[in-house]
Amino acid sequence: MSVLPSHLELVQGIVLPKPVGADPVLDFLNTRSDFAGRGLAVNEWLTSYEAFVIWNGYVGLLSDASVFRLIEQASVRPTDATRRLDAAREFRADLYDVLTDEAASGSFEAVARAVDRALARRHLSAVPADGPGVRASWELPEDLGLPLDQLALLASELLTGASRDHIRLCPGDNCGWLFMDPRGRRRWCSMATCGNRAKVRAHAARSR
Secondary structure (H helix, E strand, O other), X not given: OOOOOOOEEEEOOEEEEOOOOOOHHHHHHOOEEOXXXXXXXXXXXXXXXXXXXXXXXXXXXXXXXXXXXXXXXXXXXXXXXHHHHHHHHHHHHHHHHHHHOOOOHHXXXXXXXXXXXXXXXXXXXXXXXXXXXXXXXXXXXXXXXXXXXXXXXXXXXXXXXXXXXXXXXXXXXXXXXEEEOOOOOOOOOOHHHHHHHHXXXXXXXXXX
């Protein structure tokens, strides 16, 4: 039995990257590595709609019950599920461009459209209140579009909030992962992976 690298974990039979971005949106972007173009990634972990939904549950964006129900929906509507996965990957690429490329105007427009679609699908629902009167919250339909809609709304909060200024790009070879660095002290996505490889290379260089 092979042992997974330290940055990966087996979740419900699916190999997924461990969250290291300190933000679910950044961890979504980190579900592939090496963003040198929009072709095949060096590593792609959202290999199916099921993997996408399980990832959402893994990072706490969906309940276990929602994960089960969405997988059930995907089994009944596989073509629609594949289309939703393709849309999620495209959104991921566009958002990555927005966060890393100053010239990504077309990508920003695509991200904005995804956010607008998610906003249009929200509805106000009553929830139990501790005191008198009615309490409400914004909710999205629990259909195949739910995972992407939630990520689009979270991305809009990230882009418009103060945390945007604390996003950093890992300098590791063939990495490209993003992470939060509010204190300005973090260099690597993970010391166990990119940080350790850099230390090994530096030691080898000194030895030569």
